[in-house]
Amino acid sequence: MGGNGKHRWKISFYRSNSSSRLPPKELLCPISGSLMSDPVVVSSGQTFERLSAQVCRDFGFSPKLEDGSRPDFSTMISNLAIKSTIQNWCHHNNTEYPQAPDLFSVEKTVRTLIADDREDQGIRVFERELLNGVAERPPIMYTHAATELGRRVDHFYSSSSEDSVVIPSASPPTPLPFATRPSCYSSSSSSEVIAEDETPNSSSPGREEEEQLMMKLRSSEVIEQEEAVILLRKLTRTKEELRVSLCTPRLLSAVRSLIDSRYSTVQQNALASLVNLSLEKPNKVKIVRSGFVPHLVDVLKGGSSESQEHAAGALFSLALEEDNKMAIGVLGALPPLMHALVRAESVRTRHDSALALYHLTLVESNRVKLVKQPNAIATLLALAKSPASASRVLLILCNLASCNEGRSAMLDANAVECLVGMLRRSELESESIRENCVAALYALSHGSMRFRGLAREAKAVEVLGEIEKNGSERAREKAKRLLTEMRGREDEPNWDSLLESGAGVGLGPTRYRVGVGRNVHTANSTTF
Template identity: 55%
Template sequence: MGGNGKHRWIISFSRASSLSLRSKKGPREPPKEFICPISGSMMSDPVIVSSGQTYERVSVQVCKDLGFCPPLETGPPLDFTAVIPNLALKSAISSWCESTGAVHPPPPDYMSVEKLVRRKIPYDGEASSGTIRVSERELLKCVAENYPPVIRTQAVSELAQRVGDRFCSGSSSEESVIVAETPLSLKKRPCCYSSSSSSSEFFDFETLNPTQTLSPNAEPNPEEEELVLKLRSRDVFEQEKAVSSLRNISKTRPASRAALCTSRLLSALKPLLVSRYISVQVDATASVVNLSLEASNKTKIVRAGTVPYLIDLLKGGFSESQGHAAGALFSLALEDENKMAIGALGALQPLLHALRSESQQTQQDSALALYHLTLMNINRVKLVMLNAIPTLLEMVRSGNLASRVLLILCNLAACAEGRTMMLDSHGIEILIELLREGEGKGLKSTIENCISALFTLSQGNFRFRSLLKEANGVEVLKDVKKQGSQRAKDKAKRMLEMMSEREDRLRGRSLEWDLFLESEELRQSQ
């Protein structure tokens, strides 16, 4: 105590001794609430899911990607729709690690968590409940085995004009649906599929007889055998006859699509998708569109490795083939099992670029393909990372495919990354401006989709209120509440109520603060 430093040295030595003793004993076992029920390890980034439980963020993402919902003994079923960071628990874990000398847990490895989750998925040939999605890695591996490298040697030219009877001009009427609802009458057929021939083309996929698909032990289909031989011929004229015949059969005889869509035929058809001859390339791509209209064929076509060829066509195929490629990707994206694979194989960027195609057909099918792909969160995040939102907002502002692009924006606003980028890119200002124009022109679908996008942006976002006020959007919402459709009215009403509740809450806090200051002044004066 006298300044010679001896006593301070003793204290320092005793602290070091206590630390060394604690390190020998090792850290205590973490509390149960710090452990993720899925991964079984201490959480690094705990999040609260919609149903109220807390899990590691990576564990939630793995379960969502695999389409698996862990069973609970009691309580409501799990809901992974949205996640909120559990900051209180994260802080508690950090404090516990510091106090016990334990190492703060690093973020878990995605692959290791995926292995754990897969062990928990019930499997007895078929999923016991729900649909089990395969991971991107497995889908890529499966597709890679069926997709040899393509060497392009041709100079790609543009067709000046399409043959009118092969295509429909696209729907001129605007859709009147909102996010999370399948839009348009084109929900099962891309624009490039002609509806000008026989009435048999309007085929009801839900009433298909599943026995139409050939089993491995079934006798060979003579028609399919003949087509495969011609498709594999080195004679270009034989190839032209084969793809023309396949296109015609798959278009006019819907019942034959399932029987023709075999691995042998798809294997023979794939190289012709990138043929140097226009007629071969166009008819081959149109055949893929027609075959994909059969619900049971969609997964077969993707697993056969056809998607990379379609992506190549979008990037550098003939103009007519690009339209068919966009239509095929849209048709394939209707199947939930295909969404992850198509996004993982790199279709998002070419589809985004195809939105600016000179062909209206290509634009429409590309927009609908992106809409259906972004129903899956992993594709939303990928599209946001491609900096797609400023491009899409600019298209909305210019009026190019505004109603359909708004559907894509609604999906992107459902993820945290998308909401942030939309707010940073003046999304609210653009949407409010479009609402004003839509009211003046009476565009019902544009108004509904704008309101849907704004409503999605408003969920759990503190910046929304101030940005909406800056854009003078409150008055616009009031007008929509009075004159819009029932859907638009409901959403506008809920947003206005939310704005009012927040203002009341802020006024209450301001009043509490004023009362506190007055009481302090009174206490000091006394």
């Protein structure tokens, strides 16, 4: 007994001293559990060791992950961000960079997973239904203006149909000029050279005609490629019923290769065709899983002005689908969208970039990623002061204020003073902007005694009091709730007076900011 106990004590001692050197979970391959040597992002957005993903694809097996999802290995793209993080972790921990795994050991691991998965399939039907029935889908309530895009009671569900842009009958303010279709879709462009009288006839193209289209898309002759993408753009623009039937893996593969074309007409029409295909809900996930996002990111970084319009429009359209949001963020779309929002020449590009960021930041992981971008919060606050971009940027800020990281960064960037200043400006005529300013302030106030001091310095009480008297119904309601939150409960001690008088033991500035004795809520728990 003594020997076994001693042995167990040694193992426990070793782990307790090495736990700080264990790599973060996101750097480990979900299949092998080891630090990744060549991390890749697969079509469904998860990151795996390349060899593990290849073996699973060769075996035709998709393992069940911890969150219950099953990855799609049809496309693999190197995840340079994770690879760089692994290199930094190894450097800081004096650890050698991991070697490529052995093929035999990976195959053995995958075969074990396949055997375990087959055993799990033996669960009886009624037991599986019970397990599915207890899946957690907590309702996330948002506090934005009623005039924003769409109605979101539960952010786990979203609709890309235009029917979702509905203003509740109880509050009929003027809607913001948002739509569920990219702005580039509604405009003709210089590269769309087919005249109106050349519109294809109303009959659906037969298989032979589709094969001819594919032959031209795959052709090495640039003229034939150009003819093919122009025709495809015309078909998918004028005949909505063809979008789903034409969105096949081989056609998507051909279009994806032409997005990288050095010929502007080919590239622009290929991108425009992709935007048209992405308008249909059944196509959205299929397009992301076909590996288009990295190509769209590259176009945003260095494409022509018109190509950037279509790339931003495609990302906005694809971001409407809930299952795409995390994958688009993982594949690196947030930084170029932020850059396009600020620097793009085209108004349409800036418009669709803002809406893409808005939909992407409905997901917690993307909110954190965007907040960590250098100067992202300061840039968004500056853009919020511009009448041309305020309506859309405020929606993004409302999303960011609903997470702890975003709330802290916004308070550090003097967001309270900025938002109160916007409310004080008499030229702010849009009621939706007022509503979203108040909503952002309310989100910033949650669980933060620090907010009260900043709001007092910005003289927010008098501004909110004016809105409570003369604002719209929803603005008045939000202002009233915010004023109540700022004043605190009647039975709450007056910490300001205690601090000024020096009364109380241990009531220093740090404790004042934390908010002693308050009932702290999260931003997403409040309904307006």
